[in-house]
Amino acid sequence: MPTPVTLIPGDGIGPSIADATVRVLEAAGADIAWDVQQAGQAGVASHGDPIPEPTLASIRRTRLALKGPLETPVGKGFRSVNVALRKEFDLYANVRPARQLVPSPRHYDDLDLVLVRENTEGLYIGKEQYVAQGDDPQAAAESVAVVTRAGSERIIRYAFEYAVAHGRRKVTLVHKANILKYSSGLFLEVGRAMAKEYEGRLAFDERIIDAMAMNLVMDPNRFDVIVTTNMFGDILSDLISGLVGGLGLAPGANIGKDAAIFEAVHGTAPDIAGKDVANPGALILAAAMMLDHMGQPETARRVRDAFTAQIQEGQVRTRDLGGAAGTVEFTDALVARLRG
Ligand code: NAD
Numbered sequence: 001m002p003t004p005v006t007l008i009p010g011d012g013i014g015p016s017i018a019d020a021t022v023r024v025l026e027a028a029g030a031d032i033a034w035d036v037q038q039a040g041q042a043g044v045a046s047h048g049d050p051i052p053e054p055t056l057a058s059i060r061r062t063r064l065a066l067k068g069p070l071e072t073p074v075g076k077g078f079r080s081v082n083v084a085l086r087k088e089f090d091l092y093a094n095v096r097p098a099r100q101l102v103p104s105p106r107h108y109d110d111l112d113l114v115l116v117r118e119n120t121e122g123l124y125i126g127k128e129q130y131v132a133q134g135d136d137p138q139a140a141a142e143s144v145a146v147v148t149r150a151g152s153e154r155i156i157r158y159a160f161e162y163a164v165a166h167g168r169r170k171v172t173l174v175h176k177a178n179i180l181k182y183s184s185g186l187f188l189e190v191g192r193a194m195a196k197e198y199e200g201r202l203a204f205d206e207r208i209i210d211a212m213a214m215n216l217v218m219d220p221n222r223f224d225v226i227v228t229t230n231m232f233g234d235i236l237s238d239l240i241s242g243l244v245g246g247l248g249l250a251p252g253a254n255i256g257k258d259a260a261i262f263e264a265v266h267g268t269a270p271d272i273a274g275k276d277v278a279n280p281g282a283l284i285l286a287a288a289m290m291l292d293h294m295g296q297p298e299t300a301r302r303v304r305d306a307f308t309a310q311i312q313e314g315q316v317r318t319r320d321l322g323g324a325a326g327t328v329e330f331t332d333a334l335v336a337r338l339r340g
Contacts, residue, residue, distance in 0.1 A: 002033040003294055006058040006065040011040040012268025013278035013327075014068025020280035020331040021066065021287050027338035028302045030291060035062060040070030040081055040268075050081045056088065063259040064294065066287055069268040083126075086119050091254035091261060092151065093158045094119040094233060095289070098240040101249060101311045102321055113240050114168070115226045116159040117233025119254060121151045122183070124230045147183040147229060152190040158255070159227035160198050170203040171195070174212045174228035174236065187229055209236075216240060241265055248279030248320040249311075251286035253293070262290040276326040279318040281307065284334075306337045 009018040025032060037055040038046045046052070050070070059065050072080045085091070093116060100111040123145040133139035156173070163171050173191040177184040188206060195204035207215065209232045216223065216236065220243055228236065241250035247266035254261045264282030272278055284307055291300035310316055316333040317323025325333070 002031045003064070004033045004035055004062040005290070006055070006062045007034045007036045008039050008055065008065060008067040008070075009036065009042065010068025010268065011042055011071040012069060012270050012273040014070070014268060016276065016327050017264070017278055017280040017283045018066070018068045020327055021283045023331055023335055024284050024303060024338065025287055025291075025299075027335040028299050028306070030296060030299045039067070040072075051084055059089065059259055059261070064290065065259075065261045066283070066290055067261050067263040068283065069264060069266060071268045071270075083124070085261060086254055089256050089259040089261070090120065091256040091259065092118065092120045093155055093253075093255040094237070095162065095253040095255060096237040096240070096250065096265060097289070098244045098250065100244045101308055102245045109221060111220055111244055113220060113223055113226065114162065114166070115228070115233060115237045115240055116155065116162060117228060117237060118151060118155040118230050120230070121146055121148060122230035124234075145180070145183050147186050149186060149190060152187045153194070156191050156194050156227055159225055160194060160202060163202050163225045164198070168202070168225050170205065170224040171198075172223050172226045173204070173206045174209050174226060174232055175206065176209050176232070178208060184229065191227070212236065213239065216243070237265065246320060247282065248318065249281050249285065251282050251289055253286065253289050255293075260290070260293055262286040262293075276328055277319050278327050279320050280327055280331060281311070281318075302338065306334055310334055310337060
């Protein structure tokens, strides 16, 4: 029986890279029954709602989704569809691997990092308000960061268990407990206590966020699995995708207890939408993460190996990686490689 998966093509370059990904997975022999649903501007166009009820109902049923990027209008009054989906399905772990597939201008050797970001707490809970002073009702603005012990435990546990399951050697916890003694301090305290349970199996170390930013640029190979709170993770994950060739190669997973949504880290790329130049790589690699999660690791490996070989041989690459192939040409070559 094929596994049902919700497919949200999304906006901008989304439909073209989703189409490419479906073709690649089919060619690799993935056993999937796609349930195509809309969200973002496509959801507004089809249902008058950026997160239509049938899309939510589909994810509740399948508990698995592959999602193209979604457009969130800038400004007040629009909640981010991505944030809303994370909340709706309590997708607390954001996992972003960064593996070097193309030679880096900075010559990092075989970089292979995984960032595990807490996805539901911290400064991103959206608790903000203006504070009046004198005549000025907006003299100041304040944002509240909430870090809970339970939330810290589940994300740090996830990082340690991920490291064990994937044969990794070390977990680095990133914090700012020297200044944020309560919120970041709680996260660090939970991490230190949990690290003791993994002694002998995994190395553990801790870094302050500012030093970590420098260390990642100067000497990223000394890290392996990184776990951190929501905003630090948001920033560091883009930093590490920049170390390995940019957004066209950066996949991400949003994992909860009852559902998981896999996506590319990049957005809808409106500047290149409809031009057949987008790199479908990030969504293809996200789909490979999904295959692992679904218990189809052999198919995941076939997809990753074929993709890596095509990128490394270098004849057929998209423009962002210095090639001349369009999205369709790149996908045709990858499908032929998988079928060959
Ligand atoms: P973006 O990631 O869409 O684009 C940044 C730059 O990277 C652009 O120059 C773009 O052409 C390039 N790029 C991105 N993906 C590429 C690919 N696959 N191949 C080749 N080049 C690629 O970021 P942005 O312009 O800041 O955001 C555009 C829209 O995307 C906004 O509406 C934003 O809200 C949305 N967004 C959605 C998600 C998501 O759904 N997960 C994530 C980020 C941004």
